Amino acid sequence: MQTSLLEKYKATELGAKAENILRKCVHCGFCLATCPTYDLLGSELDSPRGRIYQIKQVLEGVEPSQKTQLHLDRCLTCRNCETTCPSGVEYGHLVDAGRAIVEESVPRSFAQRSLRKAMRTFLPYSNRIGPLVKLGQTFSGILPKTIKSHIPPRQQAGEWPAATHDRRMLVLDGCVQPSMAPAINASAARVLDRLNISLVKAPKAGCCGAVSFHLNAQEEGKNFAKANIDAWWPEIDAGAEAIVMTASGCGVFVKDYQDLLKDDPQYADKAKKITELCKDISEVIAEEEKNNPEIGKLKSDQAESLAFHPPCTLQHGQKQLGTTEALLQRLGFNLVPVKDAHFCCGSAGTYSITQKTLSQKLLTRKIASLLKNKPAKIATANIGCLLHLQSAAGNTPVVHWVQLVDESMPKTS
Ligand code: SF4
Numbered sequence: 001m002q003t004s005l006l007e008k009y010k011a012t013e014l015g016a017k018a019e020n021i022l023r024k025c026v027h028c029g030f031c032l033a034t035c036p037t038y039d040l041l042g043s044e045l046d047s048p049r050g051r052i053y054q055i056k057q058v059l060e061g062v063e064p065s066q067k068t069q070l071h072l073d074r075c076l077t078c079r080n081c082e083t084t085c086p087s088g089v090e091y092g093h094l095v096d097a098g099r100a101i102v103e104e105s106v107p108r109s110f111a112q113r114s115l116r117k118a119m120r121t122f123l124p125y126s127n128r129i130g131p132l133v134k135l136g137q138t139f140s141g142i143l144p145k146t147i148k149s150h151i152p153p154r155q156q157a158g159e160w161p162a163a164t165h166d167r168r169m170l171v172l173d174g175c176v177q178p179s180m181a182p183a184i185n186a187s188a189a190r191v192l193d194r195l196n197i198s199l200v201k202a203p204k205a206g207c208c209g210a211v212s213f214h215l216n217a218q219e220e221g222k223n224f225a226k227a228n229i230d231a232w233w234p235e236i237d238a239g240a241e242a243i244v245m246t247a248s249g250c251g252v253f254v255k256d257y258q259d260l261l262k263d264d265p266q267y268a269d270k271a272k273k274i275t276e277l278c279k280d281i282s283e284v285i286a287e288e289e290k291n292n293p294e295i296g297k298l299k300s301d302q303a304e305s306l307a308f309h310p311p312c313t314l315q316h317g318q319k320q321l322g323t324t325e326a327l328l329q330r331l332g333f334n335l336v337p338v339k340d341a342h343f344c345c346g347s348a349g350t351y352s353i354t355q356k357t358l359s360q361k362l363l364t365r366k367i368a369s370l371l372k373n374k375p376a377k378i379a380t381a382n383i384g385c386l387l388h389l390q391s392a393a394g395n396t397p398v399v400h401w402v403q404l405v406d407e408s409m410p411k412t413s
């Protein structure tokens with residue numbers, strides 16, 4: 001589409017980026033069919049095409065209002081529309097830019113500012129969120145049901161294998177996952193250990209930056225990214241082959257470090273390297289299938305049925321459509337069909353907190369699809385989706401799939 005951006009935006013990094021993306025959109029509307037918020041609300045303003053148009057208007061001089069901000073806030077950033085778009089519109093980058101520009105001129109209410117500040121103050125720091133989670137686990141008996149359902153019981157991580165192999169990979173511990181589900185990364189370490197790969201942590205690495213960035217504290221998000229690069233660099237210099245992600249929400253953001261820091265003279269080259277090295281755990285194992293003689297140790301025959309929920313950050317963000325499902329089948333898991341697997345579960349980072357009603361509607365729909373064929377377990381690939389699904393899955397356990405691979409491996413003596 002043709003654009004005529006205000007000079008003040010044309011001259012900025014964000015404006016230039018948005019203009020490039022806007023020009024690719026031909027307004028065909030194919031993306032509407034797969035947008036969860038359009039599906040729920042039926043309004044063009046809550047569709048990808050409608051949001052693209054609103055961002056274009058703002059960049060061309062129309063004053064944004066609280067309504068504009070609301071329609072952008074309601075977007076899950078699931079990027080389902082990117083998967084559907086025949087013109088390659090990078091909607092995710094566009095909505096990030098649009099939100100940042102709207103945020104500058106539309107003030108938020110005190111309640112919204114406080115909630116956003118609280119999320120930015122606690123969620124990205126494992127040493128702050130960790131004690132709160134422990135407190136919640138200790139007093140779960142007296143917590144209201146809605147809060148209790150989001151706090152998983154205490155979990156034993158099990159042993160982390162010693163780093164004895166020549167081949168090493170880094171893993172991101174992240175912010176929320178170590179306290180909510182410490183067994184996920186320990187399982188990944190045991191699985192890779194069977195493939196003669198040592199999984200190591202960089203103690204100073206922390207939140208990937210996505211929480212701050214998607215709450216429109218974009219510089220804060222970039223600072224998290226730079227801190228991680230500094231923390232990882234000594235291991236990369238020492239030959240770490242990959243940076244493994246077990247949370248696809250973090251993975252999609254770390255894979256974007258190259259774009260995020262491309263104009264930073266100090267970090268641009270390093271960020272590019274990080275993007276090249278960043279891999280979801282499913283990609284790492286699928287790659288090892290090609291020539292690692294130990295791969296057979298991960299295979300088993302599973303009678304139990306499994307419903308897999310592919311996070312949007314994996315299938316639409318990282319463009320890993322079907323990678324994990326195919327891998328699990330090759331490893332011997334018995335996957336049941338799940339209707340509308342391309343649709344978001346409503347977790348979407350902090351969306352389940354900021355847009356509760358829409359989030360719960362999507363959750364109800366997703367749980368019904370996942371449980372339809374009565375699976376013994378539900379598996380996913382992102383801590384946010386896992387906790388969100390767990391809050392509504394009743395007696396059906398929800399786990400990260402790598403935990404199932406870990407559990408199914410014959411134990412070594
Ligand atoms: S984003 Fe893509 S699918 Fe949607 S209207 Fe634009 S060109 Fe069409």
Ligand code: SF4
Pocket residue numbers: 034035036037038046047048051074075076077078079080081082091
């Ligand atoms: S990112 Fe998801 S919610 Fe947002 S416009 Fe695209 S499909 Fe709709």
